[in-house]
Amino acid sequence: MYVVSRQDELGVLRIVLEEQYERHSTQLALLARQARQLPGDRTDLAAASALTAASRQALGDIARALHYLEQGRYGTCEECRGDIPIERLALRPATRFCTTCQPEPHHQGRP
Numbered sequence: 001m002y003v004v005s006r007q008d009e010l011g012v013l014r015i016v017l018e019e020q021y022e023r024h025s026t027q028l029a030l031l032a033r034q035a036r037q038l039p040g041d042r043t044d045l046a047a048a049s050a051l052t053a054a055s056r057q058a059l060g061d062i063a064r065a066l067h068y069l070e071q072g073r074y075g076t077c078e079e080c081r082g083d084i085p086i087e088r089l090a091l092r093p094a095t096r097f098c099t100t101c102q103p104e105p106h107h108q109g110r111p
């Protein structure tokens with residue numbers, strides 16, 4: 001029987017978090033370049049600024065999660081102090097709450 005410890009699983013999530021951080025950083029850079037090139041279409045600008053805000057928010061969340069990893073308190077719900085299930089962290093690595101304290105607002109096409 002092969003048992004993976006929670007620490008091992010959290011280590012894998014660090015890689016996921018770092019990849020997501022890279023991806024959002026790249027997206028922000030692309031959006032910034034796009035904003036300079038857009039011919040002033042307000043609809044596109046609004047969409048781009050919404051994406052930029054979302055990416056900035058995500059970067060902040062991911063940075064905090066990585067910081068918590070360093071401190072060894074990553075994966076703990078900020079509300080009830082319980083362990084956040086690995087399955088939830090795998091879907092949303094930057095989440096700060098367990099499923100009980102922050103139920104999904106909507107269900108996206110999960111298999």
Ligand SMILES: [Zn+2]
Nearest residue numbers: 077080098101
């Ligand atoms: Zn909780």
